[in-house]
Amino acid sequence: MSHQSPVASWLCAMLHCFGSYILADMLLGEAPIDYFSNNSSVLLATAVWYLIFFCPMNLFYKCVSFLPVKLIFVAMKEVVRVRKIAVGIHHAHHHYHHGWFIMVVTGWVKGSGITLVSNFEQLLRGVWKPETNEILHMTFPTKASLYGAILFTLQQTHWLPISKANLIFFFTMFMIACKVFMTATHSHTLLFAPIEGFICPVLFGSVSSGHNSHHDHYEDSHDTSPPAKSKEELNEGTRKRKVKKAE
16 A cells, blocks of 8 residues: 555554554644644654555664564663653643543543544555454454553542652563563564453352353243154054044
């Protein structure tokens, strides 16, 4: 697509880079293109986009895809992610001092970035896959950003007895360790799955048990067919019909 439609490819790249800022500004009633006034950031993102897609022999892509180099960039990305969550919470708290939900959503959007608007980004590429909705199938960065937004909101409202600097440090170390491990081992298993598997059935019930009980109830209520006749009864009825015909 980059060679056939470079404009669409560039727009997708900018959305990947600045999608969190755009969505957060829209939620807080600010200009969604305000971040594009930062010329240095736009030029840097454009330079990276150009090198990724148009560098001779894909040298730049091969360099950044080399695993040791990739792990460094992954760690740096998680540092930026946690910082964006904290800044988003602080920004929302400045506008809505008691809006806990607004603070959580803003921090979540800041940390998740493009993943929450991935379907719109797919439309720019001429692809439509509604089954890939990130809210329905959350990846690790999206879930971690949501949990981090909750923690930073509790800290911002003084319900979590820890300093902001310490919370940023510990959560950054957690995100770096998890993401680097998942990248190095090529693992897609969500680290929150064991905890969610224990808590979700308690809070929301078991989906499988509820479905099975409903299915069993449906079968019991609709199973009104008479019992099947035994083989002896069928043979007896056949014999009586033959006797009547003979008579």
